[in-house]
Amino acid sequence: MSNPSPLTALVGIIASSVQALESAYSQQGAAFPSLDEPYSPGPLNNDATVAATTRLIVAAAHQLIATVREPLETIHDYAPGMYMSASLGLVTDINVPEVLKDAPTGLHVDAIAEKVEVDSGKLARVMRYLATRHVFKEVSPDVFANNRVSSVLVKAHPLEELKTNKVTKYVGATGAAIVGHITDEGLTSAPFIIDYIRDSPKDALAPFNLAYKTKATLWDWYEEPGNEWRGLRFATAMTGGGERFPPTIFTEGFDWKSLKEGSIVVDVGGSVGSVTFAIASAFPHLKYIVQDLAKVVDDPGQKFWQERSPQSISSGAVTLQAHSFFDPQPVKNAAVYFMRLVLHDWPEDTCIAILKHLRAAAGPSSKLIIFDMLMPYACPDPAGGPPPPPAPLLANLGIAIGGFITAVDLQMLNFFNGQERTLKQFITLGAATGWKFEAVNPGPLAALVFSTV
Ligand SMILES: C[S@@+](CC[C@H](N)C(=O)[O-])C[C@H]1O[C@@H](n2cnc3c(N)ncnc32)[C@H](O)[C@@H]1O
Incomplete structure (x- = not known):
C-alpha cells in the first residue's frame, strides 16, 4: 500500500489522538472540557499521556492548516502577530476578564466599556479580534463572555482594587502577569530585534536596550523608580512560568x-x-x-x-x-x-x-x-535524541513543543541577548x-x- 498523503496522515494523527483523548476522559467519567466554559483544573490535568496526546493533536492541526492554506494567507495571518499581543495586553491591563467573571452569560460591550472606562466601539473591535481567535466568546452581536482561554487571565484582586493599586495588581495572577510582561516590555522591545540583528549595534546589550534607550539590564531597570511594579509583575510571571x-x-x-x-x-x-x-x-x-x-x-x-x-x-x-x-x-x-x-x-x-x-x-x-x-531542531538531530514523532510532523512537534521553546528563545534575545x-x-x-x-x-x-x- 502506498504511503498516505501528508494531509491524510495529519488527519489520521488527529483522529486517532482525539479518540485516545476522549476515551481517557470517559474512563474518568468526564467529558473533555468545553472551550466555552471558564477553566477549572480537571482530573487529567497533569497526566503525561494526555499531555503527549494533546501535543500530537496541536502539532498536526497546525501543520494541517499550514499545508492546506494558501501561503499568502498564512503570511497574512502571521505578520500581524503584534495585534494579538496588543489586544491581549489591552484587555489584561484594563481588567476585561475580571469584569466578565461575574457575567457568565456575557455582557454587552457598552457595559464592559463603561466599567473599564474606554471607548465602547474600539473595545468591541479588540474583543471581536480576540473572540475570532478563541480568546473570549461573542455570545450574540457585541455581547462577550469569558471562555476557557480568557478565564485564565482573571487576576486575584477585586476590580476596584485592581484599578487603584497598580503595584500589587498582578500579584497572585500568574497568567495575567505573563501576558502583562510580554505585551509591555516584550512588545515594546520586539521591533528592535530587526535593528539589533541587522546592524549589530556595539553599545546595546539587547533589543530591549535599544527600545528603552538604556544601558541597564532588565533586572537593574526593574529597580529604577517607577518600575517596581513591573519587577513585582515579573516575579509573579516567573512563578507562573514555573507552574507550567x-x-x-x-x-x-x-x-x-x-x-x-x-x-x-x-x-x-x-x-x-x-x-x-x-x-x-x-x-x-x-x-x-x-x-x-x-x-x-x-x-x-x-x-x-x-x-x-x-x-x-x-x-x-x-x-x-x-x-x-x-x-x-x-x-x-x-x-x-x-x-x-x-x-x-x-x-x-x-x-x-x-x-x-x-x-x-x-x-x-x-x-x-x-x-x-x-533547544530542539525542527528537523531530526543527526546526534540522536528522542524517537521522532509520526510522519509528517516536525521533529520538534512544531507549535506544540518547538513553538514555545523558540518563542522563549527570541524573548531571551529580546531582553538580554540570552538564548535557549x-x-x-x-x-x-x-x-x-x-x-x-x-x-x-x-x-x-x-x-x-x-x-x-
Ligand atoms: C528567569 S528568572 C528565574 C528565576 C527562578 N530560577 C525560577 O525559575 O523561578 C531569573 C532570575 O535571575 C535573577 N537575577 C538576575 N540577575 C541576578 C544576579 N546578578 N544575581 C542573582 N540573581 C539574579 C532575577 O531576579 C530572576 O529572579
Whole structure:
C-alpha cells in the first residue's frame, strides 16, 4: 500500500489522538472540557499521556492548516502577530476578564466599556479580534463572555482594587502577569530585534536596550523608580512560568534522597524560590538557600514563603539570601548548586562568569544542576535524541513543543541577548568552566547534572 498523503496522515494523527483523548476522559467519567466554559483544573490535568496526546493533536492541526492554506494567507495571518499581543495586553491591563467573571452569560460591550472606562466601539473591535481567535466568546452581536482561554487571565484582586493599586495588581495572577510582561516590555522591545540583528549595534546589550534607550539590564531597570511594579509583575510571571512545568521535573531530575541529612542545596537566581518549594516539600531532610537580588528575596520572596510555608523559614530549613551571582559565591562546598531558567537569560561570556563563581565555591563532591529547556531542531538531530514523532510532523512537534521553546528563545534575545541552548552547547559551557557533564534527564525542562571531576 502506498504511503498516505501528508494531509491524510495529519488527519489520521488527529483522529486517532482525539479518540485516545476522549476515551481517557470517559474512563474518568468526564467529558473533555468545553472551550466555552471558564477553566477549572480537571482530573487529567497533569497526566503525561494526555499531555503527549494533546501535543500530537496541536502539532498536526497546525501543520494541517499550514499545508492546506494558501501561503499568502498564512503570511497574512502571521505578520500581524503584534495585534494579538496588543489586544491581549489591552484587555489584561484594563481588567476585561475580571469584569466578565461575574457575567457568565456575557455582557454587552457598552457595559464592559463603561466599567473599564474606554471607548465602547474600539473595545468591541479588540474583543471581536480576540473572540475570532478563541480568546473570549461573542455570545450574540457585541455581547462577550469569558471562555476557557480568557478565564485564565482573571487576576486575584477585586476590580476596584485592581484599578487603584497598580503595584500589587498582578500579584497572585500568574497568567495575567505573563501576558502583562510580554505585551509591555516584550512588545515594546520586539521591533528592535530587526535593528539589533541587522546592524549589530556595539553599545546595546539587547533589543530591549535599544527600545528603552538604556544601558541597564532588565533586572537593574526593574529597580529604577517607577518600575517596581513591573519587577513585582515579573516575579509573579516567573512563578507562573514555573507552574507550567510539573514538579516531578525537579523532584525526580536528581537523586535528592542520596544526599545526607542537612546537606546544603543552593537555588542560584531562584527568584522567590518556587523550585525550592517543590523540592523541599518532597525532601525535608535537606537545607535550602534561595539566592536572588535583594529586591526579589526581601519582598515577593518573603511573602511567597509566609503564604505557603512560614515554618520553613522560621525553622531555618529554608533561607532567603540576597546575593548577586556575579560576586563570589558565599556558600562553599554545597551538596548542590542549581539554577532554573537562569542561564538562558545570559550570553555566553556571562554564563561563563556565573558558572566559574559556582565552580570556585564547589567542593569535590558538589554537583551543579541546570534546569533549562533544550533547544530542539525542527528537523531530526543527526546526534540522536528522542524517537521522532509520526510522519509528517516536525521533529520538534512544531507549535506544540518547538513553538514555545523558540518563542522563549527570541524573548531571551529580546531582553538580554540570552538564548535557549542545545545539549551540546550546555556541555561546552560546563567544560569551559570546570564542570563535567554527567547526565541529562530530558523533559519539558531538562535536568542537566554536572560534577567537579
Ligand atoms: C528567569 S528568572 C528565574 C528565576 C527562578 N530560577 C525560577 O525559575 O523561578 C531569573 C532570575 O535571575 C535573577 N537575577 C538576575 N540577575 C541576578 C544576579 N546578578 N544575581 C542573582 N540573581 C539574579 C532575577 O531576579 C530572576 O529572579
